[in-house]
Amino acid sequence: MIHVNNASKSYGRTQALKQLSLTLELGKIIGIAGENGSGKSTLLKCIAGVSSLSSGTIHIDGQPADRKIAEQLAYLPDADLFYPFFTVGELFDYYRSQFSDFNERKAKEVLDFLNVSLSSKMAKLSKGNRGRVKMAATLGREARYYVMDEPFSGMDPMVRADLVKGLIQFTDLEWQTLILSTHEIREVEILLDELVLLQKGRVLAHRQLEDIRAETGMDTVNWMTNLSKAGEQP
């Protein structure tokens, strides 16, 4: 379970997270949504231990979310970090050397499912295919938590659909939890159990997807739009 307690994060004078508290349960697929600059990436970086809070705490299964958490949590960053001179196979070798939970067989299976060759050079792949490789490397880790920042950003609808199928097939909710931020709610809402909506560094809403539909009769995008507008009211 992930407990975010009173978390604040400032970059100079910009407050990206403002006393944010949130509990994320095991065995769920959770979407993090919100307008540009609402704090999605900052929250995920702090959960993944690659960035530290200004104040407040984050605990993952009772352990503080510091740099050591990277051993237990597979984080897919928004940025394209992969070394261009690697082939995909060499990238997987690198992952194996870095993460004891890396299961190369599973990573290759995901890669195969997403139709990318192991011998491709990273530098020569299209952005869509680099996104597929990033996904295969991340899902190759047998981690309890997958934390993915905008895994569909810049991808065309065909690639997005493939990645969604990959996420469904290669995440085992018996023991894993998937948290992903996205602007593509329509395409991922079939995946999601829960949605956290951020606004200006705070949690505007945190709901089960089925409750949104049952209680409001709205689809998720309309629900989010209505709430965000209401949240903007003085």
Ligand SMILES: Nc1ncnc2c1ncn2[C@@H]1O[C@H](COP(=O)(O)OP(=O)(O)OP(=O)(O)O)[C@@H](O)[C@H]1O
């Ligand atoms: N490294 C940084 N230095 C300074 N300000 C930053 C930095 N990273 C984020 N911010 C600021 O913090 C706020 C939250 O940014 P963040 O990237 O977490 O939002 P986001 O919801 O992920 O946005 P987007 O949807 O555009 O990716 C924004 O005002 C942003 O400009």
